[in-house]
Amino acid sequence: MVMSSTDPFAHAHDLKVVFTGPMGAGKTTAIRAISDGAALSTDVPISGIEAMAGKTMTTVGLDYGECSIDGQWVLKLFGTPGQDRFRFMWDILGTGAFGLIVLVDNSGPDPIGDAERYLKSFAQQIPARRTVVGVGRTETHASPGIDDYCSHLEALGLHIPVLAVDVRRDADVRLLLSVLVSMAEVEHHE
Ligand SMILES: Nc1nc2c(ncn2[C@@H]2O[C@H](COP(=O)(O)OP(=O)(O)O)[C@@H](O)[C@H]2O)c(=O)[nH]1
Numbered sequence: 001m002v003m004s005s006t007d008p009f010a011h012a013h014d015l016k017v018v019f020t021g022p023m024g025a026g027k028t029t030a031i032r033a034i035s036d037g038a039a040l041s042t043d044v045p046i047s048g049i050e051a052m053a054g055k056t057m058t059t060v061g062l063d064y065g066e067c068s069i070d071g072q073w074v075l076k077l078f079g080t081p082g083q084d085r086f087r088f089m090w091d092i093l094g095t096g097a098f099g100l101i102v103l104v105d106n107s108g109p110d111p112i113g114d115a116e117r118y119l120k121s122f123a124q125q126i127p128a129r130r131t132v133v134g135v136g137r138t139e140t141h142a143s144p145g146i147d148d149y150c151s152h153l154e155a156l157g158l159h160i161p162v163l164a165v166d167v168r169r170d171a172d173v174r175l176l177l178s179v180l181v182s183m184a185e186v187e188h189h190e
């Protein structure tokens with residue numbers, strides 16, 4: 001085992017995890033569902049074009065929450081703001097991050113393209129081997145299937161777990177985080 005400044009476990013027990021994905025994918029919902037204490041978010045009412053999608057609130061700054069997992073890790077959860085004008089925050093949020101969860105909405109026009117885009121946005125800071133994709137709304141929108149995501153990502157050389165989730169359920173969010181932590185544990189012990 002080699003400890004280095006890039007070792008994700010070097011600063012045990014706090015691990016920073018970034019949730020990203022398009023507006024409405026469920027970042028705020030996921031962080032609220034899983035957080036042990038009160039989660040913090042900076043949602044404000046929205047107007048104009050965004051409101052036409054039926055969404056009434058959006059995150060202007062970030063989401064923050066914490067949860068512990070497997071009794072040994074404290075995960076610090078950061079949700080990225082959706083709107084492009086807050087993109088500068090992505091670099092800040094990605095710095096020093098241990099892992100990435102990309103959430104997409106399967107009812108959207110191009111959810112696989114969304115997954116690819118967000119993965120690429122963070123690829124410099126958070127490697128694919130510490131990334132998990134969560135696909136929401138599969139209960140009403142079965143297509144594209146999880147296999148379609150996997151084959152698309154494989155074709156890009158990205159071996160990333162893709163899970164169907166409903167982030168309103170804390171068990172589903174916990175599963176995403178467990179998979180993420182166990183991937184890194186495997187890496188750590190190799
Ligand atoms: N029916 C259904 N609704 C979902 C699912 N996942 C998320 N939602 C809803 O989608 C919305 C996501 O909004 P929000 O968390 O603010 O998204 P954000 O913009 O990524 O922060 C919430 O109203 C959730 O209840 C899902 O799998 N099925």
Ligand SMILES: [Mg+2]
Nearest residue numbers: 027028058059
């Ligand atoms: Mg939000």
